Amino acid sequence: MDDNAGTSDISSFKVVLLGEGAVGKSSVLLRYIENKFNNKHLSTTQASFATRKLNIDGKDVELNIWDTAGQEKYHSLGPIYYRGSQGAILVYDITDERSFERSPAANPIKNWVRELQEVLKGSAALFVVGNKIDLEGTRTISKETALQYAESVNANYHECSAKENINIDSLFDNIAKVMLEREKDAATNLTRRSSLRRSNSRRTLQVIDDDEAAARPRKKCC
């Protein structure tokens, strides 16, 4: 569906916004859309999906940003949303412990991270994002705790405020950068691996020539 990234000059990425209800996922997206285009008249009745073209170091990047329903009863639908995405933004509210670490059993951010790693097998760039830093006074989750956690699961960490428009643009610029690098790495890995495969057939690994593999009809998807 969205795996056409890298087929043309422009890289197309899918980014999902995940997080509990009321942490401000939609506000982050809305702020991003309005900010970018506040000088053009744009009716923003839609704040659940957005496509934006960016230019990162001279390379055109298209971001497809997907908002998801945060209420707990929809969590089981998660995999349908993040399937095939190259990036995930996990939003929590820095003033609301429950949105970050409720209890060892019900732990929104950690649950999302675990699920994403299981389903996407580390193919997506993860961003843990603390929202509402305009309410610094009532903060309950320290930056160190969150940062430490993000590093421990190999995710990037970012703090922003959708309300005051702090660090919103940089969040999406950063995630685009990270995804672009991952795409580049994946491409070089792939060529390296396939050249390795061709040069020395190893032990139990069955060698299939690329052309041959492509020529065989795909069977059974369900």
Add this chain to the structure above:
Amino acid sequence: MTAQIREVQRSLSIFDSKGIRKLLKTMRDENRKRTSYLHYLQQSRLTLLQLKSCLRKLATRIHREEDLTTECLVEVLVRFYLEKNEQFIRNFIVDFQQLHVQDERTDTVDKTLQKLCDKMIDDQIWQGAKEKHLDCARKYLERSLMGYIYHFALYPNGDADQFRDEVFHKSLHEIGKTITPDHTELRIPQKLHGECPWPSAQAEIAIINAYKSPRDKMECVLRCCETIENLIALASGQSSSADDVTPVLVYILIKANPPALLSNIQYVSGFYGCRMRGNEAYWWTQFTSAVEFIKQLLNKHV
């Protein structure tokens, strides 16, 4: 400004009181004359503006008519073309019915469409056609082709699929009798209740079976979702977010309860899934996840 006022004062001081009275009288007369002329001008301006908007409306109507006529013409041409290739189509229908794996079916349809399109464009009639018209022709070609195999493509497992759809339809009907926007599994926020039960969105999705080609079905789903979005934005006064859209979509699907919903989903995913981009992909995911959620809901109720 001050300088101007001072100048006026200086000029006035030259006159005596009789002169001033005469001056005022002349000015009053002048003003009266000019006012009527001003009225006349304003009136004329109004008429002209009305005429302009009328012309603009007419122009858009003519453009719309032009588009419709072109579409009709394209459709007729495509039909002619298909009649010429009847044997080819017949072979395709037979071939298609022998395939059972969805991958192969999708592949055959794609290839046949591509072949027909390429052959059609080579025809002399289409030499000067614009890209817009060619797109339109492709749409009609797909619509006709899918129309031929619609029944087999929609129900790949024949009766089993129809039976499954029926069961689902009945359960939705049952649950639809009792469901309210305040249902514990939905909890649609009070501020959105103004438009409940969103009849225009229900009307969009209710006719999904009227469309035969997967592209048209996708557009139908898209229109339904966009209607929901707009209604939410109207009711709450702010942009719609996924938090709001998902429960409303679930509610609408239960209430509208279009027949053969599951087969439709399978059909569109099978024949259109890999062509979905951006907006379409997002709303299709919203739509399918809403149906998944309804399935879970049904399981809980049984």
